[in-house]
Amino acid sequence: MKNIIFTYRKTIGLLVVVSTLLISCERELSDDAVLATFPTTGEVFTDAPVGLTDQFFESFDPATGANTEGFGTDDNVAYQGNSSIRIDVPSPNDANGSYIGGIFTDRGAGRNLTGYDALTFWAKGSTTAVVGQIGFGTDFVENRYAASIRNVELSTDWRKYIIPIPDPSKLTQEKGMFIFSAGTESTNGMGYTFWLDEIRFEKLGTIGQVRPAMFDGEENFELSFIGTSAPIPSNSVTFNLATGENVKVNAEPSYFDWTSSNPSVVGISDLGVTEVIGSGEATITATMAGVEAEGSLRIEVLGEFEAAPTPPARDPNDVISIFSDAYAFTPVDYYNGFFTPDGQTTQGGADIFINGEVTISYTDLNFVGIGTFNTVSPINANDMTHFHVDINVREAIQPGDFITIQLLNNVGGLESSGTYTITGDQLLSQEWASFDIALDDFGLAARNQLGLIFFISDATISDIYVDNIYYYRE
């Protein structure tokens, strides 16, 4: 016997029918003004771009090495339909650029994506490479709601990828439909191709367990000064997918709601930028869509910032300034090369801005390079006699601590280098120490094309301020 009746469900079912009818009536009668809203189109690319700009692909700046030639569509390959996006990832010495990346933006004023919970797409590679970054929310204007996943593993067959939207309620008018960036780090410099298809925002419903994290999800502590302003870095949110897999999405601060425990000491903007306004202590925390973010930033404000000593006035011909408010700057590639694949842990750069003056802050220092060889001219210091730097160690100095300064000449060519080591007893904790080092003491074979200045502590010293880096002659 298998005959069973579910009477209780019949009742519920009829109730549902009745209430549905009632709701329908309600809807018809309701004649509220329709809110002005932006299109809710979810499709980004199916067999062709959907509602994107005529330009379709907007490359990163070729000056950064972005290759604008490797992007196109492929009518011979498709996950569905008859066309896909084809991306040829160049080798690092490709004349057209050493990596490829860029964005797609909405051709209108932006889309309302609040009804979706993820960007999804299908991808496959010519080889099992790793794509550096894929996401959305970057429009090359504000990039306010940029969100992306890193190190996306390609398979040689089509695979679906899901990038959850950190907080869809924020995306009421989003122009940044897609971003990708790919190099050949994972293929030892061998170029490869990957295809993208069926890119769209979707409401999956199977994304759960939102776990936001601010500042690496750790309890951070910083000493700071009145007038300091800095963004909260390394914010993300982790979701669990239907597959059981956790996906970490890097998310801009605007997805979070920020709180300062003591706004009279440290304020924080909607953009996640702290502003130190008084002495004392404050802790910054955040929530995303009502969920408390892991991590915090406790800031102890020591009062007014003690700026580095102002260097003496000099004839401009006697100075080549790398970083100083006292002299005209020489252009540089960067104040932190982030040589992460080489084991660099150092964070920070020229990011302490106080009263219109800027100071370099490095944290988690093991080594860090200031580059003048990639997009700018190397420094010819043949006529200079000395190297100057001011250093303020932001922690207690232990026996054995050191900072070695290394200068590299002719980077990538007939490279030569020299070093000078400043020992711990020459440095000061929480105070500035000035160093004027004769260039002859670096033991350089040549100094006509200086391309990199390294500060190396091998993690004996983690946090430093640096200012007034320049070459000069006596």
Next chain:
Amino acid sequence: MIKINKYNMSKNSYLAMSLLLVMICVIYSCNTDETQTVTNFTEITMADEFDVDGAPNPDIWNFDIGTGQNGWGNNELQYYTSRPENVVVQNGILIITAREEQFEGSSYTSARLLTKGKFEQKYGRWEARIRLPYGKGIWPAFWLLGDDKNGIEIWPEIGEIDVMEYLGDEPTKVFGTVHGPGYSAGESITKSYELEGDRFDTGFHIFGIEWGPGYINFYVDDVLYNQITPEDVTGRWVFDDRFYIILNIAVGGSLPGAPNAETVFPQTMLVDYVRVYEMNN
């Protein structure tokens, strides 16, 4: 005789299902002259709505404590306790919490409640409204075991009905299973049910069976997804006896595998209610 075997209905189309049920009822109405049993499960015989904060009602619930034999027969990793850290009633909800902590030689603690000797019943509708935990190695269940006749019968002779089992690394799937002589463990009779466009760890869902002579129907919310009858089992039908309820979260073990670095602890299973109805013909 009309025989309805499987109800493959989409949860999404609730309206469609309602209409279908209406149609079924209509069909039955047309056939009332024929010999036919109409079964209802309307009389509540046991309900715990978890309305009193504190320890679970001792008139209904016992606890299994410790690690059992070989991790309760499955190489499970948790130590079961009855501490409020692992089991407590709060705000109308029974909260079973699996924790990662060193306790009596185990690396995890959790709780397992059972109604053995306090509430047992043959047949009926058994259901619970539960929000499940998630993560690799997390293995919650709402299940029934047959009375062992004071130790005369042993598993799998006593019979086991797993109303709901779930693995934390498959958050959209549950499965319903029966175990008996000749069809236990890896040979058990089982079927899984996957939620479309939703998952089990972000909201409450109702897990239930309707069990009568010669059949056990498994449902989730308003979807009947399986029926198991004596024809489906590869051994003796042992489900004409009194059974009791077990609610637990296991951690690790042969089926889910161990938790991994990404498993978040603590994990909670929230039970809004457990209700049992008897079968009346």
